[in-house]
Amino acid sequence: MPLTLDQGEAVCLIRLKGEIDITTAADLKNLLLRALASGKDMCVDLERATELDVTALQLLWAADREARGSGRSLKLAGPVPAELLAAVNNAGFESFPIGSARE
Amino acid sequence: MANEQTIDKFKQAFLEEAREILVELESALLALNENPNDTELMGRAFRALHTIKGSGAMFGFDELARFSHNLENAFDEVRNGRLKVTAELINLSLAALDQIKAMLEEASGRGTADSGVSAEILAKLRRLTGKSDTHHAATEAAPSSSPSSPLAASPAAAVGAARDWQIRFSPGSDLLRTGTNPLLLLRELKQMGSLRTKASMAAIPPIGELDPERCYLRWEMVLTTSSSREAISDVFIFVADSCELTIEPVIEPGAAEPALEMPAGAKPEITVAPAAADQALIPDAVAAKPAEKKPPPWGRRASDTPDNASSIRVPAAKLDQFVDLVGELVTMQARLGEIAARHEDAEVATVSEEIERLTTALRESSISIRMLPIRATFERFRRLVHDLARDLHKEVELTMEGADTELDKSVIDELNDPLMHLIRNSMDHGIEPADRRLADGKRPSATIHLSAQHSGASVLIRVADDGGGINAEAVRARAIEKGLAAADAQLSENEIFNFILAPGFSTAKQITDVSGRGVGMDVVRRKVEALRGTIDITSKAGSGTTVTLRLPLTLAIIDGLLVRVGEAHFVLPLATTLECIELTRQDIEKANGKHVAYVRGEIIPYIRLREYFNIKTAQPEREQILVAETEDGHYGFVVDQVLGDHQTVIKNLGRFYRHVELISGATILGNGSVALILDPHRLVREALRSTAGSRSDGRTAARSRAKGAAV
Structure with missing residues (x-):
C-alpha cells in the first residue's frame, strides 16, 4: 500500500510511498480525513515518496489549513526527497504545503 | 481505483493517435525532401513533433518526449531559417521517426526500442545542428541574456531577444481527469527560459468538500524567454479549450501597444486580455467553467483538423460487430419476406416491404461506415520508395491516382503487405539502374504508379512501373526447370506471368536484401486470394510491368x-x-x-x-x-x-x-x-x-x- 495511517497515542503518522498522484487521490483524501477526525496532531512521512502531483499537493495543503484551523498541527516527519522539493517549487508553491514554515 | 484504467485508456488513445501523427510526419518529411524550402511543410513537421513530445510527456513517456524534443528543436531551427533542409537531415529525421515508432511499440508492449539507437541519432543530430545540446544550450542561454536588457522590452525585438511574458493559467475542472498533468506543462515552460511561478490556492475548498480528482490550483507566471508567444501557447496546445489562459507581454513604460506585435496566426483559443493594471490572481470564485464542451481524451485542438471536428473514434471490433448484426438482420428480413410472400396477407406484406427498405438503408450505411479511402495505405509507400531508392541507388518517383477510392476497412488492412511486396519487386527487379535507363533512351528517373479505381463491385488496384519488364522467356525457362510446366507446353504470356506467383519462384540470380527469394509474390497471391481477389500481370519488355489486383469492395x-x-x-x-x-x-x-x-x-x-x-x-x-x-x-x-x-x-x-x-x-x-x-x-x-x-x-x-x- 502506498498510503498508510498509523494511529499513535498522541500523533497520527501518515506514510506516503511511491507516486502519489491522481490514482491515489481519493485514497489520500480519505486517509487525511480519517487522520483529521482522530483529533490528534499529524505527521506526514514523505521519505519514500517519489512523486507528488497537483492532487496530492492540494490535498496536503487543504489538510494543513484544516489542521491549523482546528488548532492542531500537521508536520513533516523526517526529510523530504530533493526531487519532491523541486517539484513543489516547480508547482509554484512558495513553501512546502505542510510544515513549520507557515506557522 | 477506476482511475488507473482511465489513464490506461488515455494512454491507449495517445498511442493510437501518435501513430497517426507519425504517418503525417512521415509524409511531411518526404514532401519536404522534394521541396526543401516549403515553410508550410516545415511547420507541419514541427507541429507533429511538438504534438508527440507534448502528449508523450503528459502521459509519462518521458524517454519518448525527450527524444522527440531534440528533434523538435532541430525543426524549430529549420522553421526559423537557421538550419537548412538537407537530404541528410531528412534521412536522419526518418531514422528518428522509426525510433519513435519503436518506442511507441515498446510502450504498447510489442518489441523493444534500443536506446543505443536513440543516442546515436541524437549525436548525429547534434553534429548536424552544430549545437552541443540543442535544447539545454537554448534554455541556459536565455536567462543569462538578462531580462532587463533593453531589447527585452522592445516589441519590435527580433527573434532571439529574451523578453518577459505574463502567463495566467487556470485549468478547467476536468483537466486532471483527461490525463493531463499541469505540472508537466509548467516544467515545459520552465525549459523555455527563466520562469517564476506562483500558485494560487484560493480556490481550494475545505478538505471535506474537496473533489480529489479536480484541479483547484491556479497559476500566475512570469516567463523570460526568447521564444515567441506562439511557442508559449503551443505548450498549452492540448488544454487550450479546457482552461483559461492569458499570455501577455509585460509592458514596460514607453513600449508600444502590445497588440501590435501579436503574431498574425495567434491562436483564437487564447484570450488576450487587455493589459490589466491589477496583477491580482485570477478570482477564486469557481470561475473554472471555461469551456462547456469536454475536451477529447487527449485534447487535440479542434482547429487542427476542421473536417474531422465532428467525427468520433470507434474501435474496429465494434464496427465489425455492428456489421455482423446488420448481416443477421438482413438474413432475418429475407426470412420475413419469404413468409410474407407465402401468407399473401396485404398487411404483413406491407410491413415486410417496409422492413426490407429499412434494412437495405441500414446495410448501406453500415457498409459505408467501414469504407475508407485507400490514401493512407498509398501514402505509406512514399517512405518505402524513398528508402529503397536510396539503398538501391536508383531514382524512383512514386505517383498516385485515385487515392480517394474507398474500400472496406478489412480489405484495406490486408492490402499493405501485398502492395509492399509488389513495390519492392518493381524497385528491385523491374526498375533498371539510372545508367541502364539512359542507355535505353529512358528518363533516368523511374516512375512507380499506384492507382485505384472502382469497377462494378470491385476495386482495381494497380502497381505499374516503367522498368525493364518481365523477361517472359526467362520465366518460362525457370518454370520448366522447376517442373511447373512441360518443356514443350504452349504457354500464353499470361500463363507464363502467372508462374511468378507460384511459391518459391524466382528468376533472380542473386538474392538481395530487398527481394529475390521468391517469397514475395506468393504472399501477394495468398493475401489477394484470401480477399477473394484476383491478380493480373501484364508486362512489356523494355517498357514496364503492371500488376492489377481486382478486389471486392467489401467482404460483408x-x-x-x-x-x-x-x-x-x-x-x-x-x-x-x-x-x-x-x-x-x-x-x-x-x-x-x-x-x-x-x-x-x-x-x-x-x-x-x-x-x-x-x-x-x-x-x-x-x-x-x-x-x-x-x-x-x-x-x-x-x-x-x-x-x-x-x-x-x-x-x-x-x-x-x-x-x-x-x-x-x-x-x-x-x-x-x-x-x-x-x-x-x-x-x-x-x-x-x-x-x-x-x-x-x-x-x-x-x-x-x-x-x-x-x-
Missing part, C-alpha cells in the same frame, strides 16, 4: 441476384450483371448446339450452370441467360429461373472449401437454405483455362470453343 454484404437451377440456388453479384434474356430451345437449335447467344447482334458465349455443376433435373422449356460483365468481356450464365435481387450476407465456406475458386462464399436464404455465391470472373477464367491450349487473347479463342468452355 453485397447486392446479389438470386437464381435457381433445378433445386439449387445461386447468387451472382448484381454489380457485374448487365441483363437477363430468355433462352428457348429454338435459340439453342439456332446456334447449332454451340453455347452462344445472339443478343442484339452481339455474340455472347455462355456457360450453362446446370452442366457446370452437374445438376441432373429436367431442363425447363425456357431458360434464362444472365449476361455479366467480366474481365474477359461479356459472358452469359444460363439458369432455370432468375428469382430476383437478394441482399447477400457473405458467409465464409470455411477452410475445406478454400480452394474452390469459383465460389466466393455462401449466403443464407429466407427459407434457411444455403446458396452459393458465384464469382463470374473466376467462372469465366476457369472455363477459358479448361479449354486446353487456348493461346492468349482469350475472347476470340474462347468464342470458337464456347461449347468446350462450358464443360
Whole structure:
C-alpha cells in the first residue's frame, strides 16, 4: 500500500510511498480525513515518496489549513526527497504545503 | 481505483493517435525532401513533433518526449531559417521517426526500442545542428541574456531577444481527469527560459468538500524567454479549450501597444486580455467553467483538423460487430419476406416491404461506415520508395491516382503487405539502374504508379512501373526447370506471368536484401486470394510491368441476384450483371448446339450452370441467360429461373472449401437454405483455362470453343 495511517497515542503518522498522484487521490483524501477526525496532531512521512502531483499537493495543503484551523498541527516527519522539493517549487508553491514554515 | 484504467485508456488513445501523427510526419518529411524550402511543410513537421513530445510527456513517456524534443528543436531551427533542409537531415529525421515508432511499440508492449539507437541519432543530430545540446544550450542561454536588457522590452525585438511574458493559467475542472498533468506543462515552460511561478490556492475548498480528482490550483507566471508567444501557447496546445489562459507581454513604460506585435496566426483559443493594471490572481470564485464542451481524451485542438471536428473514434471490433448484426438482420428480413410472400396477407406484406427498405438503408450505411479511402495505405509507400531508392541507388518517383477510392476497412488492412511486396519487386527487379535507363533512351528517373479505381463491385488496384519488364522467356525457362510446366507446353504470356506467383519462384540470380527469394509474390497471391481477389500481370519488355489486383469492395454484404437451377440456388453479384434474356430451345437449335447467344447482334458465349455443376433435373422449356460483365468481356450464365435481387450476407465456406475458386462464399436464404455465391470472373477464367491450349487473347479463342468452355 502506498498510503498508510498509523494511529499513535498522541500523533497520527501518515506514510506516503511511491507516486502519489491522481490514482491515489481519493485514497489520500480519505486517509487525511480519517487522520483529521482522530483529533490528534499529524505527521506526514514523505521519505519514500517519489512523486507528488497537483492532487496530492492540494490535498496536503487543504489538510494543513484544516489542521491549523482546528488548532492542531500537521508536520513533516523526517526529510523530504530533493526531487519532491523541486517539484513543489516547480508547482509554484512558495513553501512546502505542510510544515513549520507557515506557522 | 477506476482511475488507473482511465489513464490506461488515455494512454491507449495517445498511442493510437501518435501513430497517426507519425504517418503525417512521415509524409511531411518526404514532401519536404522534394521541396526543401516549403515553410508550410516545415511547420507541419514541427507541429507533429511538438504534438508527440507534448502528449508523450503528459502521459509519462518521458524517454519518448525527450527524444522527440531534440528533434523538435532541430525543426524549430529549420522553421526559423537557421538550419537548412538537407537530404541528410531528412534521412536522419526518418531514422528518428522509426525510433519513435519503436518506442511507441515498446510502450504498447510489442518489441523493444534500443536506446543505443536513440543516442546515436541524437549525436548525429547534434553534429548536424552544430549545437552541443540543442535544447539545454537554448534554455541556459536565455536567462543569462538578462531580462532587463533593453531589447527585452522592445516589441519590435527580433527573434532571439529574451523578453518577459505574463502567463495566467487556470485549468478547467476536468483537466486532471483527461490525463493531463499541469505540472508537466509548467516544467515545459520552465525549459523555455527563466520562469517564476506562483500558485494560487484560493480556490481550494475545505478538505471535506474537496473533489480529489479536480484541479483547484491556479497559476500566475512570469516567463523570460526568447521564444515567441506562439511557442508559449503551443505548450498549452492540448488544454487550450479546457482552461483559461492569458499570455501577455509585460509592458514596460514607453513600449508600444502590445497588440501590435501579436503574431498574425495567434491562436483564437487564447484570450488576450487587455493589459490589466491589477496583477491580482485570477478570482477564486469557481470561475473554472471555461469551456462547456469536454475536451477529447487527449485534447487535440479542434482547429487542427476542421473536417474531422465532428467525427468520433470507434474501435474496429465494434464496427465489425455492428456489421455482423446488420448481416443477421438482413438474413432475418429475407426470412420475413419469404413468409410474407407465402401468407399473401396485404398487411404483413406491407410491413415486410417496409422492413426490407429499412434494412437495405441500414446495410448501406453500415457498409459505408467501414469504407475508407485507400490514401493512407498509398501514402505509406512514399517512405518505402524513398528508402529503397536510396539503398538501391536508383531514382524512383512514386505517383498516385485515385487515392480517394474507398474500400472496406478489412480489405484495406490486408492490402499493405501485398502492395509492399509488389513495390519492392518493381524497385528491385523491374526498375533498371539510372545508367541502364539512359542507355535505353529512358528518363533516368523511374516512375512507380499506384492507382485505384472502382469497377462494378470491385476495386482495381494497380502497381505499374516503367522498368525493364518481365523477361517472359526467362520465366518460362525457370518454370520448366522447376517442373511447373512441360518443356514443350504452349504457354500464353499470361500463363507464363502467372508462374511468378507460384511459391518459391524466382528468376533472380542473386538474392538481395530487398527481394529475390521468391517469397514475395506468393504472399501477394495468398493475401489477394484470401480477399477473394484476383491478380493480373501484364508486362512489356523494355517498357514496364503492371500488376492489377481486382478486389471486392467489401467482404460483408453485397447486392446479389438470386437464381435457381433445378433445386439449387445461386447468387451472382448484381454489380457485374448487365441483363437477363430468355433462352428457348429454338435459340439453342439456332446456334447449332454451340453455347452462344445472339443478343442484339452481339455474340455472347455462355456457360450453362446446370452442366457446370452437374445438376441432373429436367431442363425447363425456357431458360434464362444472365449476361455479366467480366474481365474477359461479356459472358452469359444460363439458369432455370432468375428469382430476383437478394441482399447477400457473405458467409465464409470455411477452410475445406478454400480452394474452390469459383465460389466466393455462401449466403443464407429466407427459407434457411444455403446458396452459393458465384464469382463470374473466376467462372469465366476457369472455363477459358479448361479449354486446353487456348493461346492468349482469350475472347476470340474462347468464342470458337464456347461449347468446350462450358464443360
